[in-house]
Amino acid sequence: MSKILVADDDKEIVELLSIYLNNEGYDVVKTYDGQSALELALGQNDLELIILDMMMPKLDGMRVIREIRKQSNIPVIFLTAKAEDMDKIRGLVAGADDYVTKPFNPLEVMARVKSILKRTQESQNAPTSNVIEVGSLIISKDSHQVKTTDGKEIQLTALEFGILYLLASNLGKVFSADDIFERVWKQESVVSAKTVMVHVSHLRDKIVEATNGEKVIQTVWGVGYKIDA
Secondary structure (H helix, E strand, O other): OOEEEEEOOOHHHHHHHHHHHHHOOOEEEEEOOHHHHHHHHHHOOOEEEEEEEOOOOOOOHHHHHHHHHOOOOOOEEEEEOOOOHHHHHHHHHHOOOEEEEOOOOHHHHHHHHHHHHHHHHHHHHOOOOOEEEEOOEEEEOOOOEEEEOOOOEEOOOHHHHHHHHHHHOOOOOOEOHHHHHHHHHOOOOOOHHHHHHHHHHHHHHHHHHHHOOOOOOEEEOOOEEEOOO
């Protein structure tokens, strides 16, 4: 049974999501402020996903996810009452895997939860073998690990790894943002281009930092992204 942390200062939202999650067979941990959310996220090793409100007392969701990302790549879905694109982008840059804007349909949240957990569990259960080398990167498909040739491991979220592996396993092929979103997120979305753009930017930053400036992912303006052969 997957254990999911739901953190929101609106107790009615927490209870609503808990009911739906329990009905799907998930074990739910509840909290109502950012400080306790952070403590639970870092203190419970069996959590598999976090649903996190962006605006909470004590610590806001942005601060919480930044602290979580220093130690963990656990999937995070942001709940936000703000519909502005920049707020969504800030959440993705901070390390969120997905976001849902309030008011929301609980069934939409459940669909996103299932999609993320399925992706995460598939990567954890896969045997270790297939390896791709691109530039100074060594990408292990089945263990979902990326290292540099000098042994430095690059910590990527499941979505970041999915993007990198898709491009690296199709050298020279250009993928549009919609193509990437449908293949990696495995769902359709009207905001896929902006979501993919933010994740690619975050992925690039990590690669550049680990490789002392190597620019692996290329942008084909007006078309999409690729990794050259």
